[in-house]
Amino acid sequence: MIERRTRVETELARVKAAEHDVLTAWVLDYLRVGGTRSLPSILDAAMGRGRHARVLAAEGYHAFGVDRRHDAVLTAVQTAKTDGLIVRGWCADLTTACLPSRRFSLICVTRYLDREFFPMLYDARVPGGVDVGGELVHAREAVE
Numbered sequence: 116m117i118e119r120r121t122r123v124e125t126e127l128a129r130v131k132a133a134e135h136d137v138l139t140a141w142v143l144d145y146l147r148v149g150g151t152r153s154l155p156s157i158l159d160a161a162m163g164r165g166r167h168a169r170v171l172a173a174e175g176y177h178a179f180g181v182d183r184r185h186d187a188v189l190t191a192v193q194t195a196k197t198d199g200l201i202v203r204g205w206c207a208d209l210t211t212a213c214l215p216s217r218r219f220s221l222i223c224v225t226r227y228l229d230r231e232f233f234p235m236l237y238d239a240r241v242p243g244g245v246d247v248g249g250e251l252v253h254a255r256e257a258v259e
Contacts, residue, residue, distance in 0.1 A: 158219040158239065161209060161227030165191025165202055171223075172200040179219070183208040214239035221245045 155177050159168035162180030164187050172178035172195055180202055182188050188204040195202035209232055216238050224236065224246070236246060 156219050156241075157221040157223060158214070160214075160222060160224045160232075160236065162191055162204065163187050163226070165195065165204065167223045167225070168202045168204070169195050169198065169200060172202050173198070176221075178202045180204045181207050181209065181212075181214070209235070217241050219244060221247065223247045 155175075157168070157171050157176045157178055159165060159171070159178065159180040162168055162182045163184075165178075165180050168178040168180040168191060178195075178201070180188065180191055181204070182191075183206065185206045188206045192202055192204045209227075210229070214235055218241070219239050220241055221244060222236050222240050224232075240246060
């Protein structure tokens with residue numbers, strides 16, 4: 116348990132240290148405050164290099180990520196593996212591919228907010244699941 120906690124703290128410190136990853140720190144804070152431990156399966160949509168997926172995997176979530184850039188998905192999966200984490204990634208263009216229906220308890224999308232994509236996101240979420248999006252992050256930053 117101590118080793119796992121150290122991994123989480125290390126990953127969170129790395130995320131918080133990078134200015135462009137303020138969004139990841141916010142997503143993690145949101146999950147901790149929101150009491151979403153009962154939501155085990157998360158999707159980092161348009162994951163890039165997997166900043167959200169890695170942190171959430173370190174927190175014990177089953178982390179999945181999708182992005183259209185093969186190099187980014189490969190980097191996310193390999194970086195997670197190096198850190199002793201599991202991030203399941205797949206390469207797909209979300210403008211043409213479909214997400215599995217009712218599969219994810221939490222869907223995280225930041226820096227990719229194409230509104231035409233929202234119905235597919237809603238369908239991919241299990242009933243009672245949670246969506247966390249970049250607009251929510253920007254709204255919180257504006258208030259603070």
